[in-house]
Amino acid sequence: SWEILAAAFINFISLFLFYLVIFPLSAQTASIQVSGAHWKGYIEPNEKGIYVDLIKLAYNDDAVHFDIGSFVRAKRVFNTKKSDILVGVFKSDLLDLNDAILPNHHLDIEHPTVAIFDQRKNKINNIKHLNGLVVAWYEGYDYQKYLPKQAIKYPVNDLRQAFKLLASGRIDVVVDHSYNIDESDKLIFKTWELAPERPIWLAFQDTKRGNKLKNLFDKRIKYLISTGQIKKIFGDEYERANFDKVYPKTNK
Numbered sequence: 001s002w003e004i005l006a007a008a009f010i011n012f013i014s015l016f017l018f019y020l021v022i023f024p025l026s027a028q029t030a031s032i033q034v035s036g037a038h039w040k041g042y043i044e045p046n047e048k049g050i051y052v053d054l055i056k057l058a059y060n061d062d063a064v065h066f067d068i069g070s071f072v073r074a075k076r077v078f079n080t081k082k083s084d085i086l087v088g089v090f091k092s093d094l095l096d097l098n099d100a101i102l103p104n105h106h107l108d109i110e111h112p113t114v115a116i117f118d119q120r121k122n123k124i125n126n127i128k129h130l131n132g133l134v135v136a137w138y139e140g141y142d143y144q145k146y147l148p149k150q151a152i153k154y155p156v157n158d159l160r161q162a163f164k165l166l167a168s169g170r171i172d173v174v175v176d177h178s179y180n181i182d183e184s185d186k187l188i189f190k191t192w193e194l195a196p197e198r199p200i201w202l203a204f205q206d207t208k209r210g211n212k213l214k215n216l217f218d219k220r221i222k223y224l225i226s227t228g229q230i231k232k233i234f235g236d237e238y239e240r241a242n243f244d245k246v247y248p249k250t251n252k
Helices: 002-029 050-059 071-079 091-096 161-170 208-227 227-239
Strands: 030-039 064-069 084-091 109-110 112-119 133-136 152-156 173-174 189-195 198-205
Touching: 030 050, 030 071, 050 064, 050 084, 050 208, 050 227, 064 071, 071 084, 071 091, 084 091, 091 198, 109 227, 112 161, 133 161, 152 161, 161 173, 198 208, 208 227
Parallel strands: 030 064, 030 084, 133 152, 133 173
Antiparallel strands: 084 198, 109 198, 112 173, 112 189
């Protein structure tokens, strides 16, 4: 019927526009190097996850190569110009990056940053309650800025180990996000919000090539939103990502 033919034609045009955008870019930019931290479900060492899928779709699967490790390493790789894109930065992270720029569209909305503590040993519902406590967080993130001067800072390179230290009483607080608490620990650990949810971004090198990649990301993410493809990638997390809103790239 004509309805089937019309639907097939629309699908053809959509695919044609998709490849019209993608293939010229991959020919011009060669392989794209992306550095990022290992985030369960979002960036996995086997190059799976929500953010991996989104970036691959934006730039053509074959053109993208990932360097996945700690956030400290990811920032170092980016700052030494060995990666084109750094995944998952807050605006405040730009202070630690050399000549980085942000796109118009954010990558996701991160959950609130919280102080996680053992309610049997501490009561925390005020920033002053952190004074004198040993506070750990995953090294490379700027969570220390939320802490009072009298807090004893203890950055770690293994978040699982930090939670073990918290459970054993060797530290008092872990600063992170509540989704990283194991189900078995949720009856023991309580949380107190240090900072509200906020957008995270891809950072690009402030070069001619970096600007080209940034501009393409903004074009492609609009297309992926309009066609519903990004909703398929994010699944249940799509509403939280709030792609309908354009957030300011600076604090001004």
